Amino acid sequence: MTSTAQPSLPAFKAAILAEALPYIRKFHGKTIVVKYGGNAMTDEKLKQCFARDVVLLKLVGLNVIVVHGGGPQIENLLGRVGKKGEFIQGMRVTDAETMEIVEMVLGGQVNKDVVNLINQAGGKAVGLTGKDGGFIRAKKLMLPNKDNPDAPIDVGQVGDITQIDPSLISFLDQGQFIPVIAPIGVGEDGESYNINADVVAGKLAEILKAEKLVLLTNTPGVLDKEGNLLTGLTPKQIDDLVEDGTLSGGMLPKIGSALDAARNGVKSVHIIDGRVEHALLLEILTDHGVGTMIKNR
Numbered sequence: 401m402t403s404t405a406q407p408s409l410p411a412f413k414a415a416i417l418a419e420a421l422p423y424i425r426k427f428h429g430k431t432i433v434v435k436y437g438g439n440a441m442t443d444e445k446l447k448q449c450f451a452r453d454v455v456l457l458k459l460v461g462l463n464v465i466v467v468h469g470g471g472p473q474i475e476n477l478l479g480r481v482g483k484k485g486e487f488i489q490g491m492r493v494t495d496a497e498t499m500e501i502v503e504m505v506l507g508g509q510v511n512k513d514v515v516n517l518i519n520q521a522g523g524k525a526v527g528l529t530g531k532d533g534g535f536i537r538a539k540k541l542m543l544p545n546k547d548n549p550d551a552p553i554d555v556g557q558v559g560d561i562t563q564i565d566p567s568l569i570s571f572l573d574q575g576q577f578i579p580v581i582a583p584i585g586v587g588e589d590g591e592s593y594n595i596n597a598d599v600v601a602g603k604l605a606e607i608l609k610a611e612k613l614v615l616l617t618n619t620p621g622v623l624d625k626e627g628n629l630l631t632g633l634t635p636k637q638i639d640d641l642v643e644d645g646t647l648s649g650g651m652l653p654k655i656g657s658a659l660d661a662a663r664n665g666v667k668s669v670h671i672i673d674g675r676v677e678h679a680l681l682l683e684i685l686t687d688h689g690v691g692t693m694i695k696n697r
């Protein structure tokens with residue numbers, strides 16, 4: 401006779417904890433880059449769950465690096481000065497006044513908020529922008545123009561990463577600190593560049609030879625035209641989804657960065673739902689992967 405009784409809650413919890421052990425062993429000492437999207441940081445309880453997950457991962461021996469966004473938070477401040485954001489191919493058109501606001505919001509309010517959350521949860525977070533130690537160098541980005549390849553599109557002070565110096569991050573890691581990075585780069589003449597946070601996270605994961613890149617956003621993952629979750633995507637499938645318009649807006653730089661990272665040595669790359677409590681722990685330390693995995697072929 402087979403029993404249909406459900407395991408008791410303590411037994412269920414113990415089983416989940418035990419499930420984490422092989423993952424802790426596998427990832428101990430490895431680098432994990434986590435992109436915390438502005439859209440995933442709107443709810444207080446979720447923010448605290450995120451911070452606790454980051455601290456737990458650090459305590460069990462993973463080198464966790466956080467790169468945060470802040471698109472909605474920038475939009476909010478722009479609105480207060482009577483401006484509205486404009487995006488082309490998922491990149492914010494950034495004039496001088498917008499750059500000032502971007503720097504204020506990303507490098508100030510949002511960065512300090514994430515640092516404080518992690519520290520309140522028991523971690524030792526240190527906030528940085530790419531201007532600190534000049535560790536993210538950038539030049540002006542020109543976007544490709546499908547209609548006229550000879551006339552690339554100018555989106556203002558948006559940065560194209562030219563170099564990332566990993567030594568500052570490694571130094572913080574070794575000191576048991578958790579780097580929290582705002583996606584701002586510095587140009588040759590000290591000028592600031594606004595860089596999409598997914599792009600910074602992807603490049604950083606490549607340079608640091610990260611084991612994993614996890615992009616936390618506000619959808620269950622990549623969705624098809626009918627709104628169904630696509631749990632795994634190959635480069636060819638991604639091309640098709642871009643071509644037929646299934647992927648748009650902020651998903652374009654996200655998927656591009658994810659694919660670049662997967663092709664350039666980051667062992668696993670995931671786009672997951674930051675609105676699910678403890679999504680990060682579920683993805684990294686259990687068998688229950690959530691969201692979309694980006695494959696390199």
Ligand SMILES: Nc1ncnc2c1ncn2[C@@H]1O[C@H](COP(=O)(O)OP(=O)(O)O)[C@@H](O)[C@H]1O
Pocket residue numbers: 436437438439440469470471598616617618619621622623624646647648649650651654
């Ligand atoms: N096929 C798709 N699947 C899922 N999301 C998509 C898709 N195409 C476009 N998106 C949009 O991309 C958004 C996520 O990107 P973005 O707004 O930049 O978020 P984040 O702040 O997390 O980086 C989703 O909220 C959704 O509106």
Ligand SMILES: CC(=O)N[C@@H](CCC(=O)OP(=O)(O)O)C(=O)O
Pocket residue numbers: 436437438439468469470471472474490491492502558559583594595596597598650
């Ligand atoms: C060039 C560019 O688009 N920069 C982004 C930087 C913030 C970001 O990427 O935030 P999310 O991850 O929350 O979207 C912006 O200005 O919105």
